[in-house]
Amino acid sequence: MGLRGYFDEGYSGDGLVGSYLNGVFEERRFPPEWVRGITTRTTTMVNSVDWVYTRLTVDGEQLDLAKSKVTDFSRRLDLKTGILTRAFTWHTASGKTLRIVFSRFVSMDAPHLGCQRVTFEALDFSGPVEVTAGLDFSPIHEDFGKNVWTCPRKGRENGLVAILGQTESSGHRVFSSFRLDFASPIATEFVEDEKLVGLRFALPLRQGEPASFDKIVVNAAEKDRQVATDEVWSRGLALAASYRDVSFDGAKEAHRAYWSNVWETLDVTIDGDPADQQGVRFCIFQLHQTYHGQDPHLNIGAKGLTGEIYWGATFWDTETYCLPFYLFSNPKAAKNLLLFRYLTLPQARERAIEQDCLGACYPFVTIDGTESCRVWQHGNLQVHATAAVAYAVWHYVSVSGDTDLLHREGIEMLLEISRYFASRGGWNSRTGEYGFFGVMGPDEYHMMVHNNCYTNYMVKKVFEQTLAVMEAMGREAPDLLEEAKKKVALDPAEPEAWKVMAEKMRIPLQQGTGIYEQHDGYFDLPHIDLSTLDQFPIYYYWAYDRIFRYDMVKQPDVVLMLFLYSHDFSLEAKRINYEYYVARCIHESSLSPAVHSIVAAEVGNYADAVKYARYGNRLDLDNYNRNTREGLHTTSLSAAWMNVVHGFGGMRSDGDILSFNPSMPGHWRSFSFRILYRGAILEMKVDRESVAVKVLRGPAVPLQLYGREYSVGTEEIRMDLPGERLGEILVRE
Ligand code: BGC
Numbered sequence: 001m002g003l004r005g006y007f008d009e010g011y012s013g014d015g016l017v018g019s020y021l022n023g024v025f026e027e028r029r030f031p032p033e034w035v036r037g038i039t040t041r042t043t044t045m046v047n048s049v050d051w052v053y054t055r056l057t058v059d060g061e062q063l064d065l066a067k068s069k070v071t072d073f074s075r076r077l078d079l080k081t082g083i084l085t086r087a088f089t090w091h092t093a094s095g096k097t098l099r100i101v102f103s104r105f106v107s108m109d110a111p112h113l114g115c116q117r118v119t120f121e122a123l124d125f126s127g128p129v130e131v132t133a134g135l136d137f138s139p140i141h142e143d144f145g146k147n148v149w150t151c152p153r154k155g156r157e158n159g160l161v162a163i164l165g166q167t168e169s170s171g172h173r174v175f176s177s178f179r180l181d182f183a184s185p186i187a188t189e190f191v192e193d194e195k196l197v198g199l200r201f202a203l204p205l206r207q208g209e210p211a212s213f214d215k216i217v218v219n220a221a222e223k224d225r226q227v228a229t230d231e232v233w234s235r236g237l238a239l240a241a242s243y244r245d246v247s248f249d250g251a252k253e254a255h256r257a258y259w260s261n262v263w264e265t266l267d268v269t270i271d272g273d274p275a276d277q278q279g280v281r282f283c284i285f286q287l288h289q290t291y292h293g294q295d296p297h298l299n300i301g302a303k304g305l306t307g308e309i310y311w312g313a314t315f316w317d318t319e320t321y322c323l324p325f326y327l328f329s330n331p332k333a334a335k336n337l338l339l340f341r342y343l344t345l346p347q348a349r350e351r352a353i354e355q356d357c358l359g360a361c362y363p364f365v366t367i368d369g370t371e372s373c374r375v376w377q378h379g380n381l382q383v384h385a386t387a388a389v390a391y392a393v394w395h396y397v398s399v400s401g402d403t404d405l406l407h408r409e410g411i412e413m414l415l416e417i418s419r420y421f422a423s424r425g426g427w428n429s430r431t432g433e434y435g436f437f438g439v440m441g442p443d444e445y446h447m448m449v450h451n452n453c454y455t456n457y458m459v460k461k462v463f464e465q466t467l468a469v470m471e472a473m474g475r476e477a478p479d480l481l482e483e484a485k486k487k488v489a490l491d492p493a494e495p496e497a498w499k500v501m502a503e504k505m506r507i508p509l510q511q512g513t514g515i516y517e518q519h520d521g522y523f524d525l526p527h528i529d530l531s532t533l534d535q536f537p538i539y540y541y542w543a544y545d546r547i548f549r550y551d552m553v554k555q556p557d558v559v560l561m562l563f564l565y566s567h568d569f570s571l572e573a574k575r576i577n578y579e580y581y582v583a584r585c586i587h588e589s590s591l592s593p594a595v596h597s598i599v600a601a602e603v604g605n606y607a608d609a610v611k612y613a614r615y616g617n618r619l620d621l622d623n624y625n626r627n628t629r630e631g632l633h634t635t636s637l638s639a640a641w642m643n644v645v646h647g648f649g650g651m652r653s654d655g656d657i658l659s660f661n662p663s664m665p666g667h668w669r670s671f672s673f674r675i676l677y678r679g680a681i682l683e684m685k686v687d688r689e690s691v692a693v694k695v696l697r698g699p700a701v702p703l704q705l706y707g708r709e710y711s712v713g714t715e716e717i718r719m720d721l722p723g724e725r726l727g728e729i730l731v732r733e
Contacts, residue, residue: 001106001114001219002290002305004631007086008052008102008116013066016629017139019048020305020312021221022298025367026141026148027170030374037355038376043367045301045312046148047141049165049176051217052104052116053198057130059094068092072099079285080263081256082108089123097123098205109254110246111294112218112239117248119212122205129205132191133215134198135176137165143308147195153233154197156190160240163197164233171225175236181214181247214248262288265674265681266329268644272669279617283640287325290634293333299340299367300635307631313365313372314340316385316442317635319392320564321591324653325638327399328645328675335405338396341389342409344369345416348386352420355380359419362386377447381440383424387458390417391564394465399653401678406469407477411484414466418498419488421459425501433506441519443557444589445547449519451506454561461565463502467495514576516558525551530586537588537625553581555589559599563646566602567655575603582608590619594639598647601663606727610665613643645673649684659704660693662686666727677701682712688726692718 004018025043032040056063065073065088073088087101099121107113120129137149153164162177180188180199188199205211218240222232268284270277290304299314300322318337326334341348341362347369348360354371355361364385365373373379393413397406425436436459441452473481484490508517517523528550535541538552556563559581562574578599587593597612615624616639620632645651648671650661658677662684670687680698684691694716695701701712710717 001111003052003106004306006050006052007065008054008104008118009056009063009065009100010053011066012064016142016308017047017050018305018307018631019050019139020045021048021174021219022301022305022312023223023367024048024167024172024174024221025170025312026144026167026172029169037380039354039371039374039379041370042372042374043170043311043313043370044141044143044308045305045367046144046167046172047139047308048137048149048174049163049219050136050139051114051176051178051219052102052215053132053134053136053196054102054116054118054215055132055134056100058090058092058096058098058127061093063090063100079281080259081252082259082285082289083252083256096125096127098125098129099123105252105255106289107251107255108258108289108292110243110251111292112220113243113246113251114217114219115248115251116215116217117212118215119210120203120205121210122207124207126206127204128202130200130202131213132198132200133178133180133213134191134196135161135163135178135217136198137163137174137176137195138193141308143311149195151195152229154192156197157237158241159244160237161190161197161199162233162237162240163195164229164236165195166229170223173222173227173229173232175220175222175232175239176217177219177236177240178215178217179240179244181216183211186213216243216246216248216251218243266676268641268671268673270644270668270671273667276614276617276668279614279621280640280644282621283617283637284325284329286632286634286637287322287641288330291322291326291333291337293326293330293336296336296339296343299337301367302633302635303631304634306634307629309627309630311365311367311372313367315365315635316382316388317591319388320560321594321635321642322638323392323395324646325641327396327653328677329641331400331676334396334400335402338392338405339409340369341392342413345413349416352423355424357420358423359421360386360413360416361420361424362389362417377440378444381438381447382442382444383421383436383439384441384452384455384458386417386420387455387462390414390462390465391458394461395653399677403476407473407480407484411469411473411481412487414462414469415484415488415490418463418466419490419494421462422494422497422501425459427504428506431506432504434501434504435506441557442555442560443518443553445550445552445554445586446519446522447548450521451508452519452557453508453516454518454557456505457507457561457565460502460505460507463498463505467499467502470495514573515580516561516577518553518557518581522551525549527584528552530584533586536586538586539588551584553585555587555592556581556585556595556599559585560595563595563599565654566652567659571603574599578603578605587612587615590616590625590633590636591639594636594643594647597639597643601647601665602650602661604663604724606663606665609647609663610667610727613640613647613665616640616643644671645675648686649673651675651684655704657702657704657709659707660684661706661725662691662721663725664688664721664727686721689721690718691721692716 069091104116149165302310352361363371435451593612593615600608672685
């Protein structure tokens with residue numbers, strides 16, 4: 001569950017409230033296009049129940065921060081405990097002064113549970129505050145311009161107030177219920193409206209004596225239309241009843257304990273720049289609360305649960321940008337992200353057929369595994385999204401060692417993905433090379449290109465890895481391999497063909513300069529000097545097709561390849577290609593700066609590394625892109641973590657063992673991070689003189705530090721920071 005933009009007491013001013021349950025969506029259907037292959041159904045995560053609904057009235061005046069007189073306002077999100085607290089003093093029209101504090105949290109310990117406490121202190125009077133606490137399904141979904149809920153059931157049963165909402169077209173149901181806890185018994189009156197249920201009561205206040213009430217909310221989603229309404233209702237009531245003994249303080253303790261564990265085991269510290277420190281912790285906090293990793297049917301939306309833009313949908317961002325964070329922070333979540341793709345393999349198979357291909361084509365945009373992107377240039381041409389799934393399988397298995405997943409679900413995905421790419425690619429009739437024609441790489445400012453270097457390279461690796469896994473399974477798990485082959489009805493000629501395709505894959509590389517050409521013909525494009533541009537984002541100001549006519553790139557493409565398969569490329573190749581492409585990159589995706597920062601740190605361009613890391617760190621806190629109203633850039637928040645761990649920490653996880661090549665940005669005194677790796681907590685500390693690494697708990701970790709191999713246990717290994725890994729002092733602008 002996620003809430004955004006809510007003043008619990010209601011607000012008549014400008015705002016965009018959102019209450020989302022991961023995976024609950026509305027769908028829209030479109031008539032088939034006159035061309036084949038464009039999706040005719042889209043899904044949108046939908047704004048659901050306002051469960052913090054609280055209306056407060058004193059002497060007939062309803063509190064509304066857009067109209068009421070208020071002083072001493074503060075709103076604080078405590079990252080240590082996960083509690084949001086808002087406090088202010090209300091000066092009523094009738095001359096009374098009332099201090100009000102709202103505290104709330106969505107439990108990290110019990111995913112159905114939300115808790116709210118409202119505390120009052122009458123500063124200069126004694127008398128009642130009139131309260132209505134409720135559950136309201138009437139907020140609109142801004143993008144739809146309407147509300148999509150009907151409420152077939154509502155009522156008050158066994159001390160619980162409950163309501164059932166049902167969406168218009170998808171038929172998803174959300175059960176929501178609450179209970180109020182008071183210090184001493186208070187008479188309450190049940191109130192209801194078409195889409196609302198609540199309890200109305202008068203809370204007596206005595207001057208100078210704080211009084212409060214707690215609201216304990218239980219929400220649950222049912223997406224299966226076949227389940228009868230009565231059944232959803234009674235299951236919801238039973239679930240809510242199981243939380244009968246939960247108190248605000250008890251739930252808060254369990255929630256706080258979850259966060260203490262997160263910070264104790266996995267904090268990232270930065271000494272020397274409080275803004276960077278706050279930024280990175282904010283990002284880590286958001287990632288943990290966005291995806292707990294308990295349910296493989298759920299994934300991470302590009303905006304998490306914080307806004308309507310991008311429809312609550314999952315992109316290739318999950319595998320490419322988020323997975324690294326979870327791999328080293330929450331292995332169960334990492335595994336469930338992969339299982340999400342396995343569970344949606346049937347939809348990916350159907351999508352491949354829609355594209356006149358074979359195997360499995362994973363969607364570019366999805367909530368439920370189906371393609372939800374009707375902008376066909378992206379939805380149909382960004383085939384690298386499917387390669388990202390295979391990359392994730394390989395990355396997950398090589399970091400976790402979970403061969404069980406590889407041998408059961410992983411191999412099936414790899415076979416189907418390889419089969420897809422073998423049917424989607426083609427042979428150059430002149431050179432005899434294999435490649436991809438009519439695609440869009442990660443750089444969305446060039447479409448319908450041939451032989452996008454990133455795509456070709458990623459697919460070459462997909463073929464090679466699939467073949468390597470088949471070979472290894474032939475030795476280690478022959479029965480499971482046979483089972484998987486049978487399941488997908490593999491023809492022995494297919495792996496033979498993949499081998500040749502991998503060998504003959506076109507990787508466009510300019511001889512002499514060592515620059516990889518982003519796609520065939522890229523070097524011929526008219527050059528644009530980015531310093532002459534001053535209108536951002538460019539797609540607001542330039543006609544769509546004008547954007548495609550230059551060598552300007554939106555986000556890392558070749559540079560991303562150099563990071564994902566870091567061990568395959570020399571430092572010199574990285575340096576040359578970084579310098580070439582950074583001069584052409586406009587960073588109009590929030591996914592862009594982080595990867596540039598990581599590669600810049602590797603090649604010793606510390607000024608760039610710091611500049612881009614700062615951007616990623618505080619993107620939403622400082623609203624750099626002037627679009628935080630649209631929601632957090634959740635998938636790029638993991639970039640902040642990557643900038644420390646992969647960037648300045650220099651960690652690479654694409655080799656046989658973890659390798660570290662730390663550097664020290666000039667404006668920090670020191671930094672440290674901890675990662676989970678195969679049952680161990682590994683801590684890396686870097687300051688301006690030295691690098692220290694040790695295992696805090698668990699087995700020894702084999703790793704490479706500056707190219708030398710160590711087995712790191714609980715005894716610290718410390719060495720001098722090499723001079724060339726120390727950045728010059730930079731002053732924050
Ligand atoms: C980026 C895509 C990304 C999407 C969602 C776009 O702006 O270009 O690469 O998948 O945002 O984050």
